Amino acid sequence: MISIVLATKNPGKLKEMKDILEEWGYTVQSMAEAGVELDVLEDGDTYEENALKKASEVSRALKRAGCRILTLADDSGLEVNALSGEPGVYSSRFLGADTPHVIKNQKILDLLWDVPKENRTARFVCVVAAVFPDGRTLTARAAVEGRIAHDVRGAEGFGFDPIFDLPEYDQTMAEIPALLKNKISHRAKALQQLMEALPAGGLE
Ligand code: IMP
Secondary structure (H helix, E strand, O other): OOEEEEOOOOHHHHHHHHHHHHHOOOEEEEOOOOOOOOOOOOOOOOHHHHHHHHHHHHHHHHHHOOOOOEEEEEEEEEEEHHHOOOEHHHHHHOOOOOOOHHHHHHHHHHHOOOOOHHHOEEEEEEEEEEEOOOOOEEEEEEEEEEEEOOOOOOOOOOOOHHHEEEOOOOEEOOOOOHHHHHHHOHHHHHHHHHHHOOOOOOOO
């Protein structure tokens, strides 16, 4: 049985990653459950850089506390083609890290007010990083394609989900059930790739 600490303080991400990994049979702890209190400054220019920084800093803190355990972190973002891929890797910093998503979502709708449906294409990107107790690292990247909606719809999920339309479901990511998001999302796909790439011979 592989045990994992999730290096995130984002409650939406934490719930999704925990639900996905527990469904696959892993034992998962939050940073709080593992006794780590740490704020990692997200200042990288790539998803990989940020995800590795979060997982590495938390892994080091766990080791200092005598805990040798696989640590995972995710860095993700929304890439809007009509905004040249913005906010992308800077999604959490878009309009300021503490600005509520109702304001961020409305800003994206306002920026795209005159953009027709066919040009509202966008994707969620997720990179998941693993740091092993011996310091080795692994990353995996995945994306889910969609469109920016014309209005805010749905109460599931978190972040940009209410403005992200999934054409094949004719619903936003915040309208589909959490169980479905956890099967089709960028996060689920990146986690699946990462877990499939874990070394079979153990984690030490
Ligand atoms: P970060 O990975 O902590 O840098 O956060 C990325 C930003 O994208 C945050 O503002 C999140 O709320 C948002 N975000 C990341 N993943 C998702 C998702 O699955 N749905 C909606 N928003 C997301």
